[in-house]
Amino acid sequence: MSIASAGSKPNPEQQRPSAPIAQFFIPAAASLQERRPRTLKHADTFAVFDHNGDVLSGPGSPEGLFHRDTRYLSHLYLTINGKRPMLLSSILRDDNATLTCDLTNPDLFDDTEKLVLGHDLIHLRRSRFLWNARCHERLSVRNYDDRPQHVRIEIAFWADFADLFEVRGTARARRGRYLPAIIEQDSILLSYVGLDNRKRSTRLSFDPQPDELGSDLVYYDLHLAPHETRPLFIEIGCDETEGHRPNHRSFFLALRDARRALRASSSRAASIVTSNDIFNEMARRSVSDLYMLITDTPEGPYPYAGIPWFSTVFGRDAIITALQTLWLDPEIARGVLGHLAANQAMEMDPASDAEPGKILHEVRSGEMAELGEVPFRRYYGSIDSTPLFVMLAGEYLKRTGDLAMIRRLLPHIEAALTWIDEHGDRDGDGFVEYGRLTEEGLINQAWKDSYDSVFHADGTLAKGPIAIAEVQAYVYGAWQAGEEIFRVLGPPERAARLLARAEGLRRAFDISFFDEELGTYVLALDGDKRPCRVRSSNAGHALFTGIAYPERAKLVVRTLMSASSFCGWGIRTIASTEARYNPMSYHNGSIWPHDNAIIASGFSRYGYRREAARIFEGLFAAATYIDLRRLPELFCGMPRQRAHGPTFYPVACSPQAWAAAAPLSLLQSCLGLHFGPEALQISFNEPQLPAFLDEVTLRHLLIGDGSADVAIRRSGRHVVVDVLDRKGKVHLLTTV
Numbered sequence: 172m173s174i175a176s177a178g179s180k181p182n183p184e185q186q187r188p189s190a191p192i193a194q195f196f197i198p199a200a201a202s203l204q205e206r207r208p209r210t211l212k213h214a215d216t217f218a219v220f221d222h223n224g225d226v227l228s229g230p231g232s233p234e235g236l237f238h239r240d241t242r243y244l245s246h247l248y249l250t251i252n253g254k255r256p257m258l259l260s261s262i263l264r265d266d267n268a269t270l271t272c273d274l275t276n277p278d279l280f281d282d283t284e285k286l287v288l289g290h291d292l293i294h295l296r297r298s299r300f301l302w303n304a305r306c307h308e309r310l311s312v313r314n315y316d317d318r319p320q321h322v323r324i325e326i327a328f329w330a331d332f333a334d335l336f337e338v339r340g341t342a343r344a345r346r347g348r349y350l351p352a353i354i355e356q357d358s359i360l361l362s363y364v365g366l367d368n369r370k371r372s373t374r375l376s377f378d379p380q381p382d383e384l385g386s387d388l389v390y391y392d393l394h395l396a397p398h399e400t401r402p403l404f405i406e407i408g409c410d411e412t413e414g415h416r417p418n419h420r421s422f423f424l425a426l427r428d429a430r431r432a433l434r435a436s437s438s439r440a441a442s443i444v445t446s447n448d449i450f451n452e453m454a455r456r457s458v459s460d461l462y463m464l465i466t467d468t469p470e471g472p473y474p475y476a477g478i479p480w481f482s483t484v485f486g487r488d489a490i491i492t493a494l495q496t497l498w499l500d501p502e503i504a505r506g507v508l509g510h511l512a513a514n515q516a517m518e519m520d521p522a523s524d525a526e527p528g529k530i531l532h533e534v535r536s537g538e539m540a541e542l543g544e545v546p547f548r549r550y551y552g553s554i555d556s557t558p559l560f561v562m563l564a565g566e567y568l569k570r571t572g573d574l575a576m577i578r579r580l581l582p583h584i585e586a587a588l589t590w591i592d593e594h595g596d597r598d599g600d601g602f603v604e605y606g607r608l609t610e611e612g613l614i615n616q617a618w619k620d621s622y623d624s625v626f627h628a629d630g631t632l633a634k635g636p637i638a639i640a641e642v643q644a645y646v647y648g649a650w651q652a653g654e655e656i657f658r659v660l661g662p663p664e665r666a667a668r669l670l671a672r673a674e675g676l677r678r679a680f681d682i683s684f685f686d687e688e689l690g691t692y693v694l695a696l697d698g699d700k701r702p703c704r705v706r707s708s709n710a711g712h713a714l715f716t717g718i719a720y721p722e723r724a725k726l727v728v729r730t731l732m733s734a735s736s737f738c739g740w741g742i743r744t745i746a747s748t749e750a751r752y753n754p755m756s757y758h759n760g761s762i763w764p765h766d767n768a769i770i771a772s773g774f775s776r777y778g779y780r781r782e783a784a785r786i787f788e789g790l791f792a793a794a795t796y797i798d799l800r801r802l803p804e805l806f807c808g809m810p811r812q813r814a815h816g817p818t819f820y821p822v823a824c825s826p827q828a829w830a831a832a833a834p835l836s837l838l839q840s841c842l843g844l845h846f847g848p849e850a851l852q853i854s855f856n857e858p859q860l861p862a863f864l865d866e867v868t869l870r871h872l873l874i875g876d877g878s879a880d881v882a883i884r885r886s887g888r889h890v891v892v893d894v895l896d897r898k899g900k901v902h903l904l905t906t907v
Contacts (some may be wrong), residue, residue: 233479238409240537314395332363460826471506477827486556496838521608522550528590554605558649565652572848604636630750641712648716714773739811754808765829780859
């Protein structure tokens with residue numbers, strides 16, 4: 172049966188449910204900033220709620236409960252006596268373990284417009300978390316009146332089982348079919364059979380047994396004595412075959428396990444405490460977001476890219492996140508290397524842009540990927556993941572000295588290096604180019620993968636195959652890493668050849684990519700080897716890997732820190748002087764925290780730590796205006812103005828793994844923090860503190876079998892480093 176009510180959903184026999192309550196959903200053209208959604212994640216399940224804890228979605232909205240790229244709950248709407256409660260607060264715990272929404276009743280009237288319940292007398296608290304493909308909720312209803320009250324709590328629900336790419340706006344000519352709801356006394360099963368013949372089900376379970384349960388709505392008639400509290404428990408399970416009745420005990424046992432798991436993983440990380448309380452909040456949120464996004468794979472922890480659109484395995488994003496956090500927790504890099512090695516391409520497959528030795532770009536498991544409606548079931552269309560994989564292996568070895576892991580990875584490292592030679596350099600000119608193998612693949616396959624992100628000075632789009640600047644820098648870094656690996660593991664002649672190739676690439680890159688008039692490296696070479704003479708943030712990645720000659724680095728820093736590129740919040744993806752500059756675009760004028768962190772790391776490599784600190788200060792200042800102190804995937808590149816916050820990008824993912832890791836990487840860059848596992852040495856090379864920090868304390872810095880706690884303090888015009896505690900034979904080295 173279906174119970175008519177405001178916010179109720181249509182019957183499952185309808186092929187596509189109509190959108191609920193138009194004023195609450197976000198159409199595809201609208202900004203997520205209008206809602207500032209609340210997100211939770213565990214393993215392959217994530218959820219996006221509004222501030223009230225509801226899911227009120229329509230076409231283009233990201234709200235819902237998602238599992239393995241399918242939306243298992245598309246509508247959840249709570250009312251009290253037919254009215255939406257008023258929001259008091261919506262709080263995500265510092266560790267992201269739970270979402271708590273405090274609500275209260277508005278003025279409630281009967282059919283004759285007589286006031287029957289004044290506002291703020293009934294308090295509703297929704298406590299919610301995810302664990303093992305279930306959403307657990309405790310709804311507490313309390314009467315603060317000095318008289319008994321009768322209230323009706325209704326929850327409307329629906330599951331559209333939309334594929335994530337549908338939610339993102341991809342139209343489908345056909346869909347599967349909804350099965351009739353199976354209603355029991357205290358649970359309901361909603362199911363859908365996709366065109367892939369797979370049955371997907373959502374089970375909603377309730378305790379105590381509802382007064383009425385229909386195919387799209389449940390309600391409770393509660394008689395509350397003065398100051399009485401009544402708890403209601405709700406579980407929403409993805410693909411559950413057996414019924415499960417939630418209760419007080421099951422809720423708290425699952426909550427205990429969820430918090431323990433988060434504590435266990437995040438306890439590996441070094442802790443950061445500073446003299447700035449706001450930055451402490453930012454750092455805590457960064458670490459919490461990072462570990463919430465991490466999913467345990469058979470090979471180890473793996474950070475999924477971001478919520479809502481990228482909560483899955485991405486090669487490039489995870490490698491860069493691992494590089495940014497190597498100093499904090501090397502186990503992340505170990506898990507990323509292991510998982511990507513296990514999924515390395517073994518053969519040619521044009522449909523997935525796969526070639527032997529190539530490293531993953533993206534993995535999807537939804538209906539559309541299974542059917543081939545999108546090419547991302549196991550997709551290899553990124554030009555940079557493979558050299559970045561080798562770079563990460565080298566950096567992991569330098570950070571940990573873990574030779575056993577590198578030996579296990581050696582066949583995969585060899586395969587990746589072979590891919591660079593045999594498939595990366597398409598025309599034999601010494602540079603690595605990209606071009607999709609089918610018309611369905613991504614047009615641009617570097618990190619700026621929008622269709623219009625690579626262009627010439629006059630704005631015309633570059634035609635491929637394209638050799639983009641930062642990929643040459645990554646190949647240089649991969650060969651340098653290979654040299655270090657083979658110098659340790661042998662054979663030595665292999666190391667010597669890689670070193671010679673790296674130096675040859677460095678010379679060729681300088682000749683073909685550096686533009687004296689621009690004062691920086693060109694964005695790319697197109698298929699005719701014509702340079703794309705565009706000032707872009709890509710040039711900063713050349714400093715990140717060290718391919719830039721020192722005299723070039725000085726000019727690149729100057730160009731990137733000029734007013735056309737550095738807007739005060741950070742460095743724009745392209746300068747404001749360029750033909751396609753648009754501060755509201757995805758890749759042509761916006762600011763990406765991870766991009767800025769990579770550039771700052773490059774600045775630090777060449778000794779420009781003051782400039783790195785300016786980037787850090789800009790992003791920190793932006794975070795002070797952002798909800799939860801959480802840096803999003805990107806924001807708009809408008810110039811910074813006094814007493815004004817940054818301009819948000821409308822559909823940026825938040826949290827995003829490499830954005831969460833950006834402040835952690837920026838801190839390392841400013842401190843000149845490095846590790847030498849052979850000598851058990853932690854070094855600070857010309858440390859610099861940004862203006863907003865006077866002191867930083869790092870605890871549990873792991874090196875080999877030892878660790879150290881360190882304080883870095885501003886002392887006049889200098890920065891001093893003190894050892895607070897050490898375990899094992901750890902040595903500290905500081906150069907000023």
